[in-house]
Amino acid sequence: MSEFILETENLTKYFAGFTAVDGVNLGVREGTIHALIGPNGAGKTTCFNLITKFLQPSSGTIRYAGHDITRSTPHHVARDGLVRSFQISAVFPHLTALENVRLALQRPTGLSFHFWKSSRVLERLHERAYELLSAVGLSEFTDTLAVEMPYGRKRALEIATTLALEPKVMLLDEPMAGMGHEDIARVSDLIRQVAQNRTVLMVEHNLEVVANLSDTITVLQRGQILAEGSYDEVSQNPEVREAYMGTGDEAEA
Incomplete structure (x- = not known):
């Protein structure tokens, strides 16, 4: 039995010769908050759409609760407890x-x-x-x-x-997009509350939110996993700092 409630193996998606997601092996542990981050164009949204079956992969496998859902439809996976929200x-x-x-x-x-x-x-x-x-x-x-x-x-x-x-697994697509500070604090508390008895996978640009909420962070760059771990681990990774957070004085600002 896998330790992951949701996982991908060599997940890949091509668009007219462009590789948006390239061999991603993602594992989300049950009962955790897992964040998917990366610079614009890193493949986060495409990866999300593949997992929730709004897109079909070019190759690779997606498993949920031990079952292969690679060719399932959005309403089938939602009925089984894999439910997403949208950025809008x-x-x-x-x-x-x-x-x-x-x-x-x-x-x-x-x-x-x-x-x-x-x-x-x-x-x-x-x-x-x-x-x-x-x-x-x-x-x-x-x-x-x-x-x-x-x-x-x-x-x-x-x-x-x-x-x-x-839902057994909630997938949140940029839940803080367009929010002011007060709303961010309120919705962060809400996500922490609802995650007490379920798993959350979220795409989020707000690094403060990611740092405060996430058990595990996966960083994507050019469709591939660049780093994975706790916020402290990934934020100190030189490649992540260069690709996502900036380097030198900018990273320390």
Whole structure:
């Protein structure tokens, strides 16, 4: 039995002669927060899209919970507990926070498209929806339209809808993108909280967030793994400092 809940072996993706991901061997341990970082063009998003099956690899293998998912579809891996968020908030803007979470909860019940049903049919989902909103600090936004919520709160709502799918592994694509300092602190605390009983793999540019949250960091450069380890280990790696953080005075700034 592998020590990793999610792993890739020689994962490779070509685009018209360009190698975006080149022989990546990634292992994510169960119950950890694992960050995938690197400079622009390093292959992070492509790697994420391969793992979550929004792209098919040119070669290589992807395993989740011991099963080969290389040729699986996004909805199959999501149903099995491998669930991702997106860099751009994916909530329904003209539904309330409660309605967004309830809609996510409907999927496992077989009621996903039963919009014409009496509201009484869906009332049994409310208790769990309220619990999820409370868990991400959105109790006061229950009846607020998503479009009217502050940006950081929308990201928290997206995490709530992701949690509604009962993920074993959450994949977060730049969860702090576009946030101010206060929202970053709030969502960082939220990620730490939801990671207590599940695994998190995230792409994130904010190195302070990565340093504070991550158990393991994998650094990509030109589609290949440049370094891996704790933040202290990778931040002191001369190749990482040159490729990602700058060198000399710039690295120390």
